[in-house]
Amino acid sequence: MNQWFNQFYQHIACTDLSHWLNTLPGQLQHWQDQARHGDMPKWQKVLNNLPELTPSNIDVRTQVAIGQAEDISDGERKQLTHLLKRFMPWRKGPFSLFGIDIDTEWRSDWKWDRVLPHISDLSHRKVLDIGCGSGYHLWRMRGEGAELVVGIDPSDLFLCQFQAIKQYHPDPAVHLLPLGVEQLPALKAFDTVFSMGVLYHRRSPIDFLAQLRAQLRPGGELVLETLVVEGDIHTVLMPEDRYAKMRNVWYIPSTDALQLWLRRVGFKDIRVVDTDQTSLAEQRRTSWMENESLADFLDPNDVNKTIEGYPAPLRAVLVATA
Numbered sequence: 001m002n003q004w005f006n007q008f009y010q011h012i013a014c015t016d017l018s019h020w021l022n023t024l025p026g027q028l029q030h031w032q033d034q035a036r037h038g039d040m041p042k043w044q045k046v047l048n049n050l051p052e053l054t055p056s057n058i059d060v061r062t063q064v065a066i067g068q069a070e071d072i073s074d075g076e077r078k079q080l081t082h083l084l085k086r087f088m089p090w091r092k093g094p095f096s097l098f099g100i101d102i103d104t105e106w107r108s109d110w111k112w113d114r115v116l117p118h119i120s121d122l123s124h125r126k127v128l129d130i131g132c133g134s135g136y137h138l139w140r141m142r143g144e145g146a147e148l149v150v151g152i153d154p155s156d157l158f159l160c161q162f163q164a165i166k167q168y169h170p171d172p173a174v175h176l177l178p179l180g181v182e183q184l185p186a187l188k189a190f191d192t193v194f195s196m197g198v199l200y201h202r203r204s205p206i207d208f209l210a211q212l213r214a215q216l217r218p219g220g221e222l223v224l225e226t227l228v229v230e231g232d233i234h235t236v237l238m239p240e241d242r243y244a245k246m247r248n249v250w251y252i253p254s255t256d257a258l259q260l261w262l263r264r265v266g267f268k269d270i271r272v273v274d275t276d277q278t279s280l281a282e283q284r285r286t287s288w289m290e291n292e293s294l295a296d297f298l299d300p301n302d303v304n305k306t307i308e309g310y311p312a313p314l315r316a317v318l319v320a321t322a
């Protein structure tokens with residue numbers, strides 16, 4: 001684990017992110033100390049056992065595909081498939097690794113297709129993805145030419161899934177750090193900050209938006225994706241308890257209310273560039289994620305309602321300038 005992070009420290013040492021080194025090594029050391037007690041030692045062994053294989057080709061621009069089926073033997077395919085399955089449930093993807101299709105719960109590529117046409121060209125930009133999951137979008141951001149891609153996500157399993165992919169494509173410009181957004185100092189250095197699928201999990205959404213802004217250089221771009229509801233500037237849904245069986249959902253604003261929140265924390269040039277109701281084809285149970293999925297979270301008699309009777313998941317993408 002040390003080598004994952006040391007590579008990152010070296011990468012940022014001579015950049016305008018160098019002041020992050022005042023807090024980051026201590027936080028990651030603390031994470032490592034905690035991780036000794038959970039599932040991490042078991043997953044670390046799986047990572048260590050991944051076979052050494054060399055991909056003949058890599059595509060992170062149109063998909064995340066590393067290597068082809070012909071690069072490896074049948075025995076290696078069986079071994080790799082078996083080890084990758086140890087990291088189930090695979091939620092965000094899909095990934096293709098030496099012809100093994102990791103068919104994840106989410107078609108994160110569809111989200112990317114909705115976002116990409118509306119954002120500034122990522123070439124030569126430093127980008128941060130807050131709540132990046134397994135890092136699927138990190139690879140696609142790099143595929144668009146970003147100079148440095150940093151993801152943060154507090155889930156140890158997602159970190160391991162990311163490292164499994166990175167083992168076969170050790171791009172030194174793509175990093176995932178096991179941090180929560182609340183652990184970030186005001187870095188004020190990223191050209192683009194993404195946060196997709198996180199706002200509704202935050203108890204203090206206004207503070208969250210201010211934290212996102214604090215990571216951007218002046219004039220930098222925020223790309224925010226979150227659940228929204230139909231309604232006017234005064235409409236915000238707070239579920240009584242669960243929303244689509246999720247326990248940790250707090251605020252689901254209308255796009256008008258969300259734009260007001262963004263204005264209040266100082267964002268400018270705010271645009272709603274996409275809204276889309278999540279389909280049963282985009283989020284579903286697969287052989288790589290065998291738990292309940294969207295079909296189980298919706299009213300069996302009305303797919304426009306959650307099982308609790310709230311409006312079914314509608315997601316918006318907003319772009320704004322710091």
Ligand SMILES: Nc1ncnc2c1ncn2[C@@H]1O[C@H](C[S@+](CC[C@H]([NH3+])C(=O)[O-])CC(=O)[O-])[C@@H](O)[C@H]1O
Nearest residue numbers: 092108130131132133153154155180181196197198
């Ligand atoms: N405090 C926190 N700080 C940062 N991340 C957090 C925090 N708490 C939870 N997360 C992370 O936020 C991600 C949300 S999922 C979106 C993934 C991707 N962006 C996607 O758009 O597909 C959507 C969903 O689960 O509803 C998870 O990976 C959490 O671990």
